[in-house]
Amino acid sequence: MNPTPPNDPPSRRDFFELTLGWLAATFATAASTVAAVKFLTPNALYEPSLRFKAGRPGDYADGSVTFLDDERVFIVRRGNAFQCLSAICTHLGCTVNRTGQGYHCPCHGTMFNNEGQVLGGPAPRPLEWFLVTLSKDNRLLVDKTERVAADKCLVV
Amino acid sequence: MNGPLPTRLWHLFGRTLVGRSVFRVGLPQSNLERSQAMVSSFLLHLQPAKVNRRALKPGTTLGLGLISLYLFLILAVTGVLLMFYYVPSTDRAYGSMKDLQFVVSAGLVVRNMHRWAAHLMVLFVVLHLCRVFFTGAYKRPREFNWLIGTALFLLTLGLSFTGYLLPWDQLAFWAITVGTNIAGYAPVIGPRLKFLLLGGNVVGQEALLRFYALHVIVLPGIAGLFIAIHLWRVRKDGGLSRPDEPADLVQQIEPGQMPANKSYGLMELARGTTPQVGRNPEDDVFSWPHLVFREALLFLAVIAVVLFLAIFWNAPLEQVANAIHPPNPAKAPWYFLGLQELVSYSAFWGGVVVPGVLVLALVLLPYLDRGRQGAGRWFARERAAANAIFAVCLVVAIVLTVIGSLFRGPNWSWQEPWKEPPAMTEEQ
Numbered sequence: 363m364n365p366t367p368p369n370d371p372p373s374r375r376d377f378f379e380l381t382l383g384w385l386a387a388t389f390a391t392a393a394s395t396v397a398a399v400k401f402l403t404p405n406a407l408y409e410p411s412l413r414f415k416a417g418r419p420g421d422y423a424d425g426s427v428t429f430l431d432d433e434r435v436f437i438v439r440r441g442n443a444f445q446c447l448s449a450i451c452t453h454l455g456c457t458v459n460r461t462g463q464g465y466h467c468p469c470h471g472t473m474f475n476n477e478g479q480v481l482g483g484p485a486p487r488p489l490e491w492f493l494v495t496l497s498k499d500n501r502l503l504v505d506k507t508e509r510v511a512a513d514k515c516l517v518v
Numbered sequence: 519m520n521g522p523l524p525t526r527l528w529h530l531f532g533r534t535l536v537g538r539s540v541f542r543v544g545l546p547q548s549n550l551e552r553s554q555a556m557v558s559s560f561l562l563h564l565q566p567a568k569v570n571r572r573a574l575k576p577g578t579t580l581g582l583g584l585i586s587l588y589l590f591l592i593l594a595v596t597g598v599l600l601m602f603y604y605v606p607s608t609d610r611a612y613g614s615m616k617d618l619q620f621v622v623s624a625g626l627v628v629r630n631m632h633r634w635a636a637h638l639m640v641l642f643v644v645l646h647l648c649r650v651f652f653t654g655a656y657k658r659p660r661e662f663n664w665l666i667g668t669a670l671f672l673l674t675l676g677l678s679f680t681g682y683l684l685p686w687d688q689l690a691f692w693a694i695t696v697g698t699n700i701a702g703y704a705p706v707i708g709p710r711l712k713f714l715l716l717g718g719n720v721v722g723q724e725a726l727l728r729f730y731a732l733h734v735i736v737l738p739g740i741a742g743l744f745i746a747i748h749l750w751r752v753r754k755d756g757g758l759s760r761p762d763e764p765a766d767l768v769q770q771i772e773p774g775q776m777p778a779n780k781s782y783g784l785m786e787l788a789r790g791t792t793p794q795v796g797r798n799p800e801d802d803v804f805s806w807p808h809l810v811f812r813e814a815l816l817f818l819a820v821i822a823v824v825l826f827l828a829i830f831w832n833a834p835l836e837q838v839a840n841a842i843h844p845p846n847p848a849k850a851p852w853y854f855l856g857l858q859e860l861v862s863y864s865a866f867w868g869g870v871v872v873p874g875v876l877v878l879a880l881v882l883l884p885y886l887d888r889g890r891q892g893a894g895r896w897f898a899r900e901r902a903a904a905n906a907i908f909a910v911c912l913v914v915a916i917v918l919t920v921i922g923s924l925f926r927g928p929n930w931s932w933q934e935p936w937k938e939p940p941a942m943t944e945e946q
Contacts, residue, residue, distance in 0.1 A: 408723065434842065453865055454695070454700065456521070468845075468928070484861070
């Protein structure tokens with residue numbers, strides 16, 4: 363059945379043909395896989411910008427915690443200090459609700475305190491705080507790509 | 519020519535020029551024609567000309583695999599019908615669901631059929647998996663078909679999950695938010711996988727379009743191919759598993775050592791094997807009509823049940839998706855509620871490790887459990903240990919699913935279904 367006797371040592375020609383063939387096949391497969399993954403990864407996102415203006419500092423009352431619908435964040439004001447807290451639960455991405463003592467996730471029941479620390483429930487990490495700066499036209503500028511410590515705040 | 523009018527008309531048509539060109543064999547009259555009908559028809563040739571009497575008994579398989587196949591066909595047909603109206607855009611998706619409910623003629627029934635058949639398919643695929651385990655039907659030479667079956671089980675779940683987002687209601691939006699975040703917990707590739715699935719950072723237009731493409735062409739295409747291989751292997755592996763089956767249905771022959779006193783078909787030479795001599799064909803009956811008619815009857819029964827469900831119960835449709843207010847509690851589809859119950863304890867262990875280990879166990883099973891005792895019989899005493907382990911896993915999965923479905927109220931807190939949920943405190 364075999365065209366060549368099975369026990370012949372491979373000739374130099376066979377060796378090069380096999381090696382080159384397998385190399386080419388491996389390379390083609392790898393290149394196609396990389397190209398496919400790159401194709402499926404979007405280069406432009408049509409989502410709300412991760413950096414956004416949140417209005418004037420004076421829009422927020424002292425001691426208030428304000429939920430911004432579109433951005434899914436809380437703007438926290440204590441005296442003249444401004445902070446921005448993510449409303450996305452670190453567990454599975456539900457939107458947390460403000461309660462008297464802190465924050466509460468309705469999906470799996472995680473409780474967070476006012477500093478975003480986990481008091482109970484399955485969330486593995488505290489809620490994230492985002493960098494707040496003041497823009498030139500005197501608006502709060504939140505950058506959701508920059509995470510900061512819970513005690514860092516913008517003093518106006 | 520006698521018999522009822524449809525039979526006579528059929529025979530009449532079979533003798534015309536056109537009829538002869540369509541049907542290579544008419545309605546079979548003799549045993550020879552019964553075999554020819556099975557072998558020469560495209561729709562029937564997947565099945566053997568003769569079938570073991572035991573395979574026809576309802577208790578052998580309970581018809582679970584066949585029911586799953588029929589549900590897949592119903593889903594394909596109703597799914598294509600839904601595609602004529604559904605628009606995969608966040609602006610119009612929910613509206614097209616409402617159109618199907620209230621405007622399109624029979625749209626409600628078609629959507630209901632699609633939804634109930636999908637639920638039933640998950641159920642029957644799981645039952646089929648249990649049947650194959652409890653009868654030990656995954657043992658040699660059927661190991662590979664068990665793998666294909668495992669892949670089909672996962673594809674069924676994937677099809678259900680991707681279809682779940684498409685109505686773009688609250689249920690859909692939050693189930694997919696939770697589900698893709700679970701994928702994000704996978705080590706190393708997790709965050710990237712989540713980004714690829716959603717086509718972005720949040721569940722939005724890109725995610726809807728991706729899930730739509732996966733749901734209507736990618737996953738059904740792969741599932742269709744795997745179903746074909748699955749059925750083909752059932753034939754090639756010797757039909758249904760039987761208790762008296764020898765280790766090898768075929769004797770190995772070394773190439774170049776053909777016995778001189780026998781003749782072989784080309785396909786037997788190609789496989790280097792020959793049917794075992796002395797195997798008893800006594801218990802076989804002709805597939806036409808015994809097998810074919812039973813299958814047709816079961817198909818009618820499955821359609822009848824799905825139609826019955828679709829006419830009397832409507833598929834749920836909640837309010838339009840709202841990224842700001844998750845429903846309380848936000849629940850995944852019922853077949854993922856056991857998983858969600860685990861995830862409520864720990865997302866990594868419940869969402870990644872436990873399902874990962876279970877899938878790995880399913881994949882490795884036929885290569886680890888290689889003993890041949892008790893194969894082909896329900897709950898064989900020789901397989902008591904394996905059956906017990908499987909039964910425990912099954913019961914745990916069922917209990918978790920029941921807890922997640924019925925015993926979890928607002929805030930995922932314990933809630934007995936026969937009691938009213940406590941009044942919710944108003945949250946900002």
